[in-house]
Amino acid sequence: MAVLNTQIHIQTSAQFEVVNVTDHVMQAVSRSGVKSGLVSISTPHTTAGIKLNHFEPMLMQDMLRTIYRLVPQDISYNHDLFELRQNVAPNERSNGHAHLKAFLLGASESLPVESGKIMLGDRQSILFVECDGGRKRTVNITVVGE
Amino acid sequence: MAVLNTQIHIQTSAQFEVVNVTDHVMQAVSRSGVKSGLVSISTPHTTAGIKLNHFEPMLMQDMLRTIYRLVPQDISYNHDLFELRQNVAPNERSNGHAHLKAFLLGASESLPVESGKIMLGDRQSILFVECDGGRKRTVNITVVGE
Amino acid sequence: MAVLNTQIHIQTSAQFEVVNVTDHVMQAVSRSGVKSGLVSISTPHTTAGIKLNHFEPMLMQDMLRTIYRLVPQDISYNHDLFELRQNVAPNERSNGHAHLKAFLLGASESLPVESGKIMLGDRQSILFVECDGGRKRTVNITVVGE
Numbered sequence: 001m002a003v004l005n006t007q008i009h010i011q012t013s014a015q016f017e018v019v020n021v022t023d024h025v026m027q028a029v030s031r032s033g034v035k036s037g038l039v040s041i042s043t044p045h046t047t048a049g050i051k052l053n054h055f056e057p058m059l060m061q062d063m064l065r066t067i068y069r070l071v072p073q074d075i076s077y078n079h080d081l082f083e084l085r086q087n088v089a090p091n092e093r094s095n096g097h098a099h100l101k102a103f104l105l106g107a108s109e110s111l112p113v114e115s116g117k118i119m120l121g122d123r124q125s126i127l128f129v130e131c132d133g134g135r136k137r138t139v140n141i142t143v144v145g146e
Numbered sequence: 147m148a149v150l151n152t153q154i155h156i157q158t159s160a161q162f163e164v165v166n167v168t169d170h171v172m173q174a175v176s177r178s179g180v181k182s183g184l185v186s187i188s189t190p191h192t193t194a195g196i197k198l199n200h201f202e203p204m205l206m207q208d209m210l211r212t213i214y215r216l217v218p219q220d221i222s223y224n225h226d227l228f229e230l231r232q233n234v235a236p237n238e239r240s241n242g243h244a245h246l247k248a249f250l251l252g253a254s255e256s257l258p259v260e261s262g263k264i265m266l267g268d269r270q271s272i273l274f275v276e277c278d279g280g281r282k283r284t285v286n287i288t289v290v291g292e
Numbered sequence: 293m294a295v296l297n298t299q300i301h302i303q304t305s306a307q308f309e310v311v312n313v314t315d316h317v318m319q320a321v322s323r324s325g326v327k328s329g330l331v332s333i334s335t336p337h338t339t340a341g342i343k344l345n346h347f348e349p350m351l352m353q354d355m356l357r358t359i360y361r362l363v364p365q366d367i368s369y370n371h372d373l374f375e376l377r378q379n380v381a382p383n384e385r386s387n388g389h390a391h392l393k394a395f396l397l398g399a400s401e402s403l404p405v406e407s408g409k410i411m412l413g414d415r416q417s418i419l420f421v422e423c424d425g426g427r428k429r430t431v432n433i434t435v436v437g438e
Contacts, residue, residue: 001147001293003328003437005406036149038186038288040330040402044413046346052253054192058224058231059245066217066246071358078350085350099351100358107344107416108402110186110254112288114151119286121190124253140411142330142404144290144436145149147293182295184332184434198399200338204370204377205391212363212392256332256400258434260297265432267336270399290436291295 004032004143012133015098016064019128020055021139026118028141035116037145042108044140047098047132049105055125067131071100098132105129113145150178150289158279161244162210165274166201167285172264174287181262183291188254190286193244193278195251201271213277217246244278251275259291296324296435304425307390308356311420312347313431318410320433327408329437334400336432339390339424341397347417359423363392390424397421405437 008024021041029039041050053059077096082088109126112119120126128139154170167187175185187196199205223242228234255272258265266272274285300316313333321331333342345351369388374380401418404411412418420431 001438003330005328005404005411036151038149038184038290038330040404042344042401042403044411044416046344046413046415051249052188052192053249054245056225056231058227059242061224062242062246063249066249070216070362078353079348081350085348096351096354099346100354103343103345103355103358104250104396106252106398106401109188109252110256110288110402111188112151112186112286119151119190121192123192124190138413140404142402144330146147182297184295184330184436197395198334198338199395200391202371202377204373205388207370208388208392209395212395216362250396252398255334255398256402256434257334258297258332258432265297265336267338267430269338270336292293 001146002032002034006141008139010137012130012135012137014133017130017133018060018063020125021128022126025126025141029113029118029143032143034113034143034145037113037143038110039113039118040108040110040142041126042140044138047095047102048137049102049129050107050109051105051127051129052109052124053127054123067101071097073097095132101131147292148178148180152287154285156283158276158281158283160279163276163279164206164209166271167274168272171272171287175259175264175289178289180259180289180291183259183289184256185259185264186254186256186288187272188286190284193241193248194283195248195275196253196255197251197273197275198255198270199273200269213247217243219243241278247277293438294324294326296320298433300431302429304422304427304429306425309422309425310352310355312417313420314417317418317433321405321410321435324435326405326435326437329405329435330402331405331410332400332402332434333418334432336430339387339394340429341394341421342399342401343397343419343421344401344416345419346415359393363389365389387424393423
């Protein structure tokens with residue numbers, strides 16, 4: 001049995017941004033030596049998500065519009081009422097909206113590995129979805145198999 | 147250690163359709179010989195999702211109404227502006243809405259396997275959620291364990 | 293290779309409630325003896341979800357408001373039309389809304405395990421999201437690795 005845990009580090013530059021991390025995950029799977037098994041991709045952040053979808057620039061615009069329509073930025077979130085919260089860091093961001101976007105999106109996805117390759121669909125990419133950038137961000141990759 | 151990667155092939159017939167694939171996944175787990183481990187179910191498609199919920203016909207209607215309310219079909223999606231996009235296939239569908247539904251739904255779920263069985267709840271089924279049918283579709287199943 | 297399947301039992305008391313199960317999952321990982329691998333957390337229920345996010349009391353209020361805005365309680369769900377459904381239990385709840393909340397949230401998440409610890413972000417907790425409480429509930433944990 002083989003296990004590889006590794007991390008990708010990326011820098012985002014916009015509040016909402018979709019970063020295609022497919023090649024990085026493919027490299028990790030290749031490096032793991034696993035021929036048959038599972039790869040799990042997750043984010044340790046609470047204002048970003050991991051999704052699988054088509055990495056098409058105009059669809060990214062639709063993703064932004066959809067997620068901002070479902071979780072608007074211009075309504076009030078209690079998470080941003082710093083006067084009423086405990087243990088608020090001095091540099092805390094008003095990012096209630098971003099936590100809720102990440103809450104809807106989800107933090108991990110799992111995919112099969114066969115013949116040493118990720119079994120991705122033709123139009124499927126592994127996407128890190130930034131909801132509170134620009135920031136330095138991490139993606140966790142775990143490969144388990146044989 | 148044992149690993150099994152296998153696929154289910156299904157045919158959907160409606161634009162939105164919920165297909166119960168529980169029995170297929172159970173058979174794959176049984177076939178893998180894994181007594182204790184994990185099963186991951188994923189879709190390689192970008193306009194469909196994998197979810198776990200109650201397979202009850204009237205709830206399927208509510209799922210349709212909810213997801214169409216959150217991602218309406220009658221608003222404009224940039225993904226469908228073919229004149230402005232690159233590399234559009236001649237038979238491309240106007241399916242921006244379906245990508246966004248899949249984006250919200252998610253592409254994979256993982257469940258425990260114990261005593262050779264999937265630990266599903268009494269009312270829990272494994273659902274392939276078609277958002278852009280009818281099409282031939284694939285579900286990927288990975289079983290890892292011992 | 294080591295595999296551990298275990299369960300947490302909790303009692304919820306409100307219709308919508310976010311329960312922080314991080315410590316329980318950490319204990320399971322520790323008990324598994326797995327140093328490097330994967331932990332999957334899932335719910336066997338169809339009216340609850342598993343999410344990863346910041347466990348901050350005022351953000352919990354925002355989660356409630358967001359999910360109730362997206363899946364309102366005061367519109368009609370066909371799942372609750374008991375006269376038209378088959379096989380309805382005598383004590384069936386009108387919980388169509390809760391199934392749809394769970395449908396949006398998702399039932400499982402996966403995280404890396406390294407040096408015997410879950411690789412969680414600083415502000416990241418493992419959350420059981422009750423949408424139809426109060427009830428006795430179960431969380432499934434699977435640890436796979438070496």
